[in-house]
Amino acid sequence: MILRDRVAIVTGAGSGIGQAGAAIMAREGAHVVAIDRSRDAGEATVAAIVAKGGSAEALAIDVTDDAALSDGIADVLRRHGRIDILHNHAGAQVAGTLEEVDVAGFDRSWSLNVRAHFMAARLVMPSMKAAGRGVIVNTSSSSGVLYDREMIAYTTTKHAVIAMTRQMAGDYAKYGVRVNALCPGWVDTPFNEPFIKQMGGRRAIEAYIREKVPLGRWASVDEIAESILFLVSDRSSYMTGQILVVDGGETVV
Numbered sequence: 604m605i606l607r608d609r610v611a612i613v614t615g616a617g618s619g620i621g622q623a624g625a626a627i628m629a630r631e632g633a634h635v636v637a638i639d640r641s642r643d644a645g646e647a648t649v650a651a652i653v654a655k656g657g658s659a660e661a662l663a664i665d666v667t668d669d670a671a672l673s674d675g676i677a678d679v680l681r682r683h684g685r686i687d688i689l690h691n692h693a694g695a696q697v698a699g700t701l702e703e704v705d706v707a708g709f710d711r712s713w714s715l716n717v718r719a720h721f722m723a724a725r726l727v728m729p730s731m732k733a734a735g736r737g738v739i740v741n742t743s744s745s746s747g748v749l750y751d752r753e754m755i756a757y758t759t760t761k762h763a764v765i766a767m768t769r770q771m772a773g774d775y776a777k778y779g780v781r782v783n784a785l786c787p788g789w790v791d792t793p794f795n796e797p798f799i800k801q802m803g804g805r806r807a808i809e810a811y812i813r814e815k816v817p818l819g820r821w822a823s824v825d826e827i828a829e830s831i832l833f834l835v836s837d838r839s840s841y842m843t844g845q846i847l848v849v850d851g852g853e854t855v856v
């Protein structure tokens with residue numbers, strides 16, 4: 604088990620990629636703190652981990668609520684003494700071009716996709732510095748390195764996640780803290796519903812993926828979880844400030 608005795612926080616752990624990442628970390632021996640704004644979803648992730656013999660707890664927190672996030676992280680530190688891993692994963696997709704996008708949705712995207720990552724990292728950093736080690740993974744997207752059709756709120760926030768990752772990595776390497784970004788491509792989770800609607804339905808998205816992705820298919824959440832495990836474990840011990848794109852080749856063409 605390559606994460607034995609590590610304490611890991613995963614935000615957005617109640618579904619999709621975050622849930623699969625939480626599961627693989629627990630399988631490898633970490634104690635996982637599954638943060639999700641949905642109490643039921645977070646608790647379902649924990650129940651699945653515990654059923655397989657892993658260790659986890661759920662915290663029902665909206666990560667855009669600074670006070671709740673701060674209290675939750677302080678509580679984890681009080682009870683466990685340290686946080687070795689932070690996976691900032693919760694994020695949202697708000698569709699629309701410059702003129703179409705709902706301005707409140709644009710602000711919500713920045714608040715969740717960028718600012719909440721910044722706040723969580725800021726809250727765990729003192730304990731990581733004190734320990735002289737720590738790993739942060741920020742979920743960006745292939746849309747963090749690509750143009751994404753009619754998605755100005757999403758692409759701008761996901762590009763910003765990459766800039767923030769590089770900045771944090773440069774500033775905190777001297778304290779033994781590594782920070783990398785994960786850029787998944789198409790992963791079939793509830794997250795894509797706004798884009799599927801914008802595309803005109805399920806058949807349209809399936810055709811789009813067959814055409815646009817060289818591997819010709821969606822990724823499974825477990826395929827993305829393998830990359831998360833690489834980034835949060837010592838297998839990537841000499842890697843910081845980097846962008847791991849796991850997209851079936853979409854950004855190649």
Ligand SMILES: NC(=O)c1ccc[n+]([C@@H]2O[C@H](COP(=O)([O-])OP(=O)(O)OC[C@H]3O[C@@H](n4cnc5c(N)ncnc54)[C@H](O)[C@@H]3O)[C@@H](O)[C@H]2O)c1
Nearest residue numbers: 615617618619620621639640665666693694744790792794
């Ligand atoms: N699925 C994809 O194709 C894909 C591709 C690239 C990047 N991503 C990124 O992955 C992340 C989520 O994707 P997923 O596929 O795992 O999604 P998902 O919809 O399956 O799960 C998202 C989880 O985050 C939780 N959440 C949402 N807002 C929250 C908040 N404010 N506070 C706490 N929890 C919150 C939801 O309750 C849900 O359980 C996003 O950052 C997204 O940009 C997804």
